[in-house]
Amino acid sequence: MIKESVFSESELTEIRENFPHTKTGHIYLNHAAISPISRSVKQAIDRFISDRYTGKIDNFEMGMSIVQETRDLISGFVNAENSEQITFMSNTSEGITAVAEGLDWNEGDEILLNRMEFPTNVQPYRILDRFGVNVRYIEPENNKVTPHMVESAITPKTRLFSISAVQYLTGFKADLEAIGQICKKHDVLFVVDAIQYLGAGTIDVQACNIDALATGGHKWLMSPMGTGFLYLSEKLSRRLKPYKTGWLSVQEPWELSNFEQEWLPVSQHLEIGTPNMIGIAGMNASLKTLNSIGPSRITENILNLTDYLTTKCSQQKNTHLISPKERKERAGIVTFTTRDITDTESFVESLKKKNITISSREGKLRIAPHYYNTIEELDTVLNAFI
Template sequence: MSRDTIFSESELTEIRENFPHTKTERVYLNHAAISPISWAVKQAIEKFISDRHSGKIDNIEMGMSILQETRDLISGFVHAESTEQITFMSNTSEGITAVAEGLDWNEGDEILLNHMEFPTNVQPYRILDRFGVNVRYIEPVNNRVTPGMVESAISSNTRLFSISAVQYLTGFKADLEAIGAICKKHNILFVVDAIQYLGAGTIDVQACNIDALSAGGHKWLMSPMGTGFLYLSEKLSKQLKPYKTGWLSVQEPWELSNFDQKWLPVSQHLEIGTPNMIGFAGMNASLKTLNSIGLSRITENILNLTDYLTVKLSQQNNTQLISPKEREERAGIVTFTTTDITDTEAFVETLKKKNITISSREGKLRIAPHFYNTIEELDTVLNALI
């Protein structure tokens, strides 16, 4: 077995059988944007739809069972203390917004971010200026935000620090455990946007002292769009007030005429009405697939693939690597520029016509392989660059 893959040839063949696009001429390397739907996910969705279409129809019980199982699976991906700390959301933005809008803010409170963030981890905080909340930004150095930079930026007014586990553009992976220890020491809330890492890796919210973690499912978790979740620590749950409410937010929702009920805890309160059961049936199947392969093996294989890309791109005189070379500082995203390509958008469109999919972001090229991709597929893209 080569250094470039931890899967045997037979294993990799079986893995790729679950992704029918690999049987075509298509090379898909854009998982930091959206992932393909596997056979397992498609079949799970079709089974749920078929039951609604011509089977039991009233399959709420099936749906609730799927939701609970999915909640358990998510809990394992983030090492939550309890599955009750997992709240289903439709996307990452909704989870971040639940935190931003749910806290009682005082004028002069400060939120600490950085200038590399995707807008999901910025806009929900910016709108808090109506309460007199200030947003300050750490200026990254060499596309990095280190624990030391975070600690130096904290002031007496800092109440919350939020960061992406992996930055969408640079591919930089934050040292969450060290940052979490700093936030705990200074008694500030620690929020993580995990969409660009979960599925390519796992996060231990307890070891990292994370108070809130939000992620959508359509990227590295390889789930349908419109599926996501929010993890809340016990500490933050006690501070948070629900920013939305609905008929399922009370302790006995089926007592339909009893309006004056006690509210559920915030993590359950935020699930306000009928969930996207079709989507979560798909997420359930995807998480099971990832678990069956082995999360640590998936992480290692993605790192092997990005190792290969990093070395190959670094050897090109006309190429500047934006992503970190050190594997402990990256996950599945490799971003670069090349003097041979000035219009990256046009280049990406040219590749699409050849059934090769990567992405252009902010004038840079981004390749994002998942665990099932191969060295041969990476070479196809690298050869197109020459």
């Protein structure tokens, strides 16, 4: 029997109060694309803007205090050894590019990917062909990439393996811990694109032997657009060269006339100038909300909702479920096709007119609920096409 919610009725009511769009009748189930801004996030951003507008105005020090607090919060979400290993980035692509461009490559080196990846986790590696680097792809089987497939694909020339924690289209969740052990055994750098999982769940970078983890904040972390971060292991940080630099990249940036300073470690070096303090203030509030509710409870409730979706889709003869049925192989994304709907783009647009938001990707329908959504909302959507 599928449990409807890990939250009591009163808890869920309070949780949904933080998302005013739920009061308008808008059923939003597209968190794999972009999440709504909560009331607490808006309030944090408003406070920062108000201080710049009619308050102290020069609130750089306050902003940097928020930045450091947020760095510490992020460190807890990924179990980094220390918060100095967290570098703020504007998006996932920037983080992966920092890794791709920061390594010394030799002609003939190989990077291992798979054919299900979102382009963010492909294009920064493809451009390395200028160094003679070869990108090889694992061909998924049944929309899955298993640890065995990864190990079988590694060759003596493989220097790096990169994978999304959860695939954007199929919703497949990789076994990061097993893959990390394989990469460590073969001395292959392990890079993870975490944007489709962090917020729906947490990732232990130490337990998974992850060398670099990159993400943006606007999906499951429910943060403003243009916020994100890069985690670097100590091992990779020592090997990586910064692909960009700026006035904040040195040991004592306020010694403005001292040009010949020592560089900061690369994880700090990459924050080259004034950060996106407004966005980070919003991320700070979002992370605090997720922590207050409890990441494990959030994960469990999302799995309850996707349990319901996968069961309902599997019971319909005209519906083909693409996402995994097994809990351990999925998170918040459920993707499927139905013979009754051939033009998925038009169908999604028709739902918007009914105040329902899901997405169409590659001719497939994708529903992505977050922890505040309800079974009743899922039923409303399912009744539109099942």
